[in-house]
Amino acid sequence: xxxxxxxxxxxxxxxxxxxxxxxxxxxxxxxxxxxxxxxxxxxxxxxxxxxxxxxxxxxxxxxxxxxxxxxxxxxxxxxxxxxxxxxxxxxxxxxxxxxxxxxxxxxxxxxxxxxxxxxxxxxxxxxxxxxxxxxxxxxxxxxxxxxxxxxxxxxxxxxxxxxxxxxxxxxxxxxxxxxxxxxxxxxxxxxxxxxxxxxxxxxxxxxxxxxxxxxxxxxxxxxxxxxxxxxxxxxxxxxxxxxxxxxxxxxxxxxxxxxxxxxxxxxxxxxxxxxxxxxxxxxxxxxxxxxxxxxxxxxxxxxxxxxxxxxxxx
Amino acid sequence: xxxxxxxxxxxxxxxxxxxxxxxxxxxxxxxxxxxxxxxxxxxxxxxxxxxxxxxxxxxxxxxxxxxxxxxxxxxxxxxxxxxxxxxxxxxxxxxxxxxxxxxxxxxxxxxxxxxxxxxxxxxxxxxxxxxxxxxxxxxxxxxxxxxxxxxxxxxxxxxxxxxxxxxxxxxxxxxxxxxxxxxxxxxxxxxxxxxxxxxxxxxxxxxxxxxxxxxxxxxxxxxxxxxxxxxxxxxxxxxxxxxxxxxxxxxxxxxxxxxxxxxxxxxxxxxxxxxxxxxxxxxxxxxxxxxxxxxxxxxxxxxxxxxxxxxxxxxxxxxxxxxxxxxxxxxxxxxxx
Numbered sequence: 001x002x003x004x005x006x007x008x009x010x011x012x013x014x015x016x017x018x019x020x021x022x023x024x025x026x027x028x029x030x031x032x033x034x035x036x037x038x039x040x041x042x043x044x045x046x047x048x049x050x051x052x053x054x055x056x057x058x059x060x061x062x063x064x065x066x067x068x069x070x071x072x073x074x075x076x077x078x079x080x081x082x083x084x085x086x087x088x089x090x091x092x093x094x095x096x097x098x099x100x101x102x103x104x105x106x107x108x109x110x111x112x113x114x115x116x117x118x119x120x121x122x123x124x125x126x127x128x129x130x131x132x133x134x135x136x137x138x139x140x141x142x143x144x145x146x147x148x149x150x151x152x153x154x155x156x157x158x159x160x161x162x163x164x165x166x167x168x169x170x171x172x173x174x175x176x177x178x179x180x181x182x183x184x185x186x187x188x189x190x191x192x193x194x195x196x197x198x199x200x201x202x203x204x205x206x207x208x209x210x211x212x213x214x215x216x217x218x219x220x221x222x223x224x225x226x227x228x229x230x231x232x233x234x235x236x237x238x239x240x241x242x243x244x245x246x247x248x249x250x251x252x253x254x255x256x257x258x259x260x261x262x263x264x265x266x267x268x269x270x271x272x273x274x275x276x277x278x279x280x281x282x283x284x285x286x287x288x289x290x291x292x293x294x295x296x297x298x299x300x301x302x303x304x305x306x307x308x309x310x311x312x313x314x
Numbered sequence: 315x316x317x318x319x320x321x322x323x324x325x326x327x328x329x330x331x332x333x334x335x336x337x338x339x340x341x342x343x344x345x346x347x348x349x350x351x352x353x354x355x356x357x358x359x360x361x362x363x364x365x366x367x368x369x370x371x372x373x374x375x376x377x378x379x380x381x382x383x384x385x386x387x388x389x390x391x392x393x394x395x396x397x398x399x400x401x402x403x404x405x406x407x408x409x410x411x412x413x414x415x416x417x418x419x420x421x422x423x424x425x426x427x428x429x430x431x432x433x434x435x436x437x438x439x440x441x442x443x444x445x446x447x448x449x450x451x452x453x454x455x456x457x458x459x460x461x462x463x464x465x466x467x468x469x470x471x472x473x474x475x476x477x478x479x480x481x482x483x484x485x486x487x488x489x490x491x492x493x494x495x496x497x498x499x500x501x502x503x504x505x506x507x508x509x510x511x512x513x514x515x516x517x518x519x520x521x522x523x524x525x526x527x528x529x530x531x532x533x534x535x536x537x538x539x540x541x542x543x544x545x546x547x548x549x550x551x552x553x554x555x556x557x558x559x560x561x562x563x564x565x566x567x568x569x570x571x572x573x574x575x576x577x578x579x580x581x582x583x584x585x586x587x588x589x590x591x592x593x594x595x596x597x598x599x600x601x602x603x604x605x606x607x608x609x610x611x612x613x614x615x616x617x618x619x620x621x622x623x624x625x626x627x628x629x630x631x632x633x634x635x636x637x638x639x640x641x642x643x644x645x646x647x648x649x650x651x
Binding site: 050059079176251 | 566
C-alpha cells in the first residue's frame with residue numbers, strides 16, 4: 001500500500017472512532033446514509049433480491065455500531081462471462097460512448113453495455129462463436145491465478161501425485177465432460193466462467209455503502225485481486241477501484257473507493273427529483289448498485305426491481 | 315430436451331467445491347492455537363443453495379463459519395444459524411494431516427466409503443426422513459503448510475451407486491411438463507417454501523399436484539399424506555447444477571433413499587432451480603427415471619459402492635492454494651512498510 005493511502009487510512013480510522021454515527025438523515029441533501037438507513041435499505045435489498053443476504057463476518061472485525069447479524073451484505077457466485085476490457089473495445093468499435101451525464105466528465109452514469117440486457121441478446125444466441133473465444137482467453141489468464149501461479153519455489157510435480165485410475169471408478173452415471181479445457185464441443189453447454197462474491201459494507205467515514213469484489217477463476221480458485229481489475233471498467237481500474245483489506249472478511253479484496261459515492265448518489269437523487277420522483281431511502285441500494293454496474297459492467301449481480309428511473313408516474 | 319425413448323443412463327453433474335479464504339485463515343489459527351499435531355477428523359459444515367442463474371452452477375462453499383469457532387470467540391450469535399436461504403447445510407468431515415506425505419498416502423477409498431456408510435445408515439434408520447440434509451455429505455482432506463502458507467486439499471462428495479445405473483426416460487424443463495396453472499401454483503409453493511424460515515434450507519422435499527392444479531410441498535416424513543391417486547407427484551431437491559440436460563449430484567443419494575425406503579421403479583423428480591432468487595420453472599427440470607432396485611439393496615448390511623472424489627480440471631489430482639500474500643507475516647510487513 002502506498003504511504004499516502006496508509007496515512008489516509010489511519011486518519012480515517014481515527015475520525016471513525018471519534019465521530020458519533022450519523023443519526024439525522026442527509027439522504028436527499030448529500031446522498032449519504034445513516035447507519036439505520038443502511039440497515040433499512042439492506043433489509044429491502046435482501047427481501048427484493050434474495051440472492052443477497054446479511055452476514056456477520058469475522059467476529060474480531062465486527063463493528064459495534066451495526067447489529068451483529070447485519071454487518072454487511074453479500075451475494076455469492078455471481079457470473080462474470082466476459083472481461084470488462086473486451087466489452088469496452090467492442091463498445092467503442094460499435095460507435096462510442098453514451099453518457100447520461102456528460103458535463104463534468106465523471107462518467108459515473110455511463111451505461112457501458114448494460115449487463116442484464118446485453119446478456120440475453122449476445123450470450124444466449126451466439127454461444128458457439130463468442131463464448132468459446134472467451135473461454136480460450138480465460139483459460140490462459142487463469143494460469144496466473146492462485147493455483148500454482150505465484151513465484152513459488154518448489155511447485156511439486158502434480159502428475160507425480162495423480163491417482164491411479166482405480167481411485168475414481170469408471171462410473172457411467174457421472175457426467176464426464178465436467179472439465180475440458182481446450183476442445184469443448186459446440187453443443188456443450190458448460191460455460192467456463194469467472195464468478196464473483198460481491199459484498200456491500202457500510203463506510204462510516206464517507207457515510208455511504210462500499211462495494212467489494214472477491215473473484216474466482218473458472219475452476220473456482222481464488223483470483224488474485226490484481227486480476228479482478230480486468231473485470232472493472234478501464235476508466236476505473238486502479239483509480240476508483242483499489243485493493244484493500246476487507247472490513248469484515250480476511251484478505252485483500254478489490255473495492256470501489258467510496259470517496260465520490262455521496263456526490264454521485266446526490267446527483268442521481270437530484271435527477272429523480274427533477275423528474276418528479278420522490279426517492280425513498282429504502283431504495284438507496286438499488287440506485288447505488290445500478291450506478292456501480294457502470295464500474296463493473298460484466299459482473300451480473302442482482303439489483304432489479306420494479307421501478308423506472310426515468311418515470312415520474314410513481 | 316430430446317426424447318429418451320430408448321432410455322439412456324441418467325448422468326449427474328458432479329458437485330463442485332469452492333473454499334472461501336476465511337476458511338483457510340480459521341483453519342490455520344485452529345491448527346496453531348488448538349489442534350496442534352492432533353490429526354483427528356473434525357466435523358465441518360458446507361453450504362449450498364439451488365442454482366441461481368442459467369449460466370453457472372452453484373457450489374458447495376466452505377466459509378470461516380464452516381469450522382468450529384475458536385474458544386476465544388464464543389460469540390453470542392451461533393456462528394452458523396439455520397434459516398439463511400443462501401446457506402443450506404451439508405454435513406462434512408475434515409481430515410487435516412500434519413505432513414504432505416501423509417496427505418498423499420491417506421486411504422482415499424476407505425475414507426470415502428466411511429462417509430458413504432453414514433448416508434446409507436441414515437437412509438435405513440429413517441434419520442434422512444427427519445433431516446434430509448444428511449443425504450448430501452462431503453469429505454475434505456487437507457494439508458496446511460503453515461510455513462509457506464500453502465494449502466493442499468481434495469474434496470469428495472460421496473454418492474451411493476445404483477447398479478445397474480438408473481435409466482432416464484424423460485427430462486425437460488418443468489414449465490413444459492406442467493400445465494400453465496400447475497406451473498404457477500408450483501412457483502408460488504416453492505417460493506413460500508424457500509422464504510419460510512423453517513423450510514428455506516430443507517433441500518429435499520415432496521411435490522404433490524392435485525387434479526385442480528394446486529401444488530403442495532411437503533417434508534419427506536409427510537410421505538403418507540401424498541399417496542392419493544390421480545395426482546402428479548414429484549420428488550424435489552435443490553439442484554445446484556445449471557445444465558439443461560443433467561440433474562445435479564444431490565439426486566444420486568436421493569434416488570438411493572427413494573428406492574431403499576419405498577418401492578419405486580419409476581421415479582419422477584424435480585430439479586429445483588432459481589433465477590435471481592425466485593423459482594424458475596424454465597430452468598428447473600422434471601425428469602423420469604427407471605430404477606431396477608439392485609439385489610440385496612434392502613439389506614442394510616449390504617452397502618453399495620460409492621464414488622465422488624472431485625476432479626481438478628479434469629484430473630485426479632488434489633488442489634493447492636497459496637495464501638502467502640495475505641497470511642505470511644513477513645510479506646505483510648513488507649507491503650505495509
